[in-house]
Amino acid sequence: MKATNGKTFMEALSALCKRRGFIFQASEIYGGLNGFWDYGPLGIQLKNNIRDDWWRRMVTCTPAGPDGEPVQIVGLDSAIIQNPKTWQASGHVAGFNDPMVDCRACKARFRADQIDQYECPRKPSKKAGEHTECDLTEPRSFNLMFETYVGAIKNDESRAYLRPETAQGIFLNFRNVVDTMRVKVPFGIAQVGKAFRNEVTPRNYIFRSREFEQMEMEWFCHPDEADQWFRFGKEQRMAWWRGLGVREASLRFRDHEQDELAHYSNACVDVEYLYPFTAPDFGELEGIAHRGCFDLTQHQEHSGTKMEYFDQEKNLRFLPNVIEPASGLTRAVLVVLCEAYRVEWVPTSDDGGDPVEADPNGKAPEGYEERTVMRFLPKLAPVKAAVFPLLKNKPELVAKAQEIYNSLREHWPVFYDQTGAIGRRYRRQDEIGTPFGITVDFDTLADDTVTLRDRDTMKQQRVKIAELSSIIGNAVRG
């Protein structure tokens, strides 16, 4: 996929992200480290804004459920390193310590040293590998989890793992939350945090990295209601992605086939996005899984702690089923960046109309010039507004601009810039997606009005200083 000047879209986007302080290669001065990324001053602001929007939707301002009442979801922040038995119970350790052989044909996985004891899933009468369609890989070790050692002694007893997903921390605390929060099934527990996977092939910028951030919610419900909540979660999640300003045509659902379901899952649907590097195909963005009672059962068996829930009203004791929407926060950052990035041609004359999307293969026509702009929704923009004195060598303009800047930054991340020509300052803000430019000129000193410049249309209007807060506030609330 081409962008401009022969560069691919992703090259142009990652160059902007570096140039403007969104995303840097981790330990860049040492040559980097494959699969790790640092988020710069604007990147962390953007990431936090997405995270906060998810948290608001998931925890503090949940949607109404089928009965019209808001669904109940509480937050959690569990440890990255848990008792290693956690990962034995969850199934993450199994198969990691021994070389494994996969069958490409039937997706089955066998221990290499015991392969003659397995039956081929397709042909119960035959051993693995004996069927004509069997397509076995070489034995390989899968060490998807990062290992570390707890305490001073490094041995098998002290070995622990960096969590490969945040979900298990939620299951471990199911009883704690039920016992302390007066929640009733159905309810959910949401968590945002780092997860680590020693991926074979990190690829495609921040799409698949070895350290990443997840936003997961485990919804606990009665088994009879699980299918209904699965459908509900599916709709809610798609609505959230659209609410980030992602174009409808760039999103779709994809149901998992029976043979690609993970070991814990009864059903799974992916929200997929049309990534520039997968186009014309879509790529995974979020998974919504029906996990049945797999996890609570496993932890109940391995820990000996009862995970059953007792419904007082119905006098029912049962092991809840779990619906899990699991998405990558860092992947959401990538999607928002891809959606926002535009190269446009803007008319050089005042009455030339609105900016138009640039032809990736062409030069700007006569009367137009090129600009790069990040069209973030105001609620996601790292910086909400920039304040400029029209001229920096006029102390009265500078003083007034700084006064406005200082009052606005009480409420939002706001930028102040007095360097260079005013047009140059607007364009700088376009590149980081600041929705509003506020310029203090000589009229300001007379009537307390400023020009408010819109990032997308590049149009300006005169507004009272006193109105700025409500204008920006309304836009940011969306």
Place this chain on the structure above:
RNA sequence: GCGGGUGUAGCUUAGUGGUAAAGCUCCAGCCUUCCAAGCUGGCUAUGCGGGUUCGAUUCCCGCCACCCGCUCCA
């Protein structure tokens, strides 16, 4: 993990077995009454390590990173 390609400043590109050049960006100053203007000055680069050589950014080897295919992807 396999194969191919690429590594010179923040970006885009020069160039050389012997002092690394330019434009844009960025910073400072001057100027400037609304969309990357002008003038002056400034910071900043041969991915890392070894070898050959009097001398390596240039030639050779290894590594690292990135890109493109495949592979993989709880």
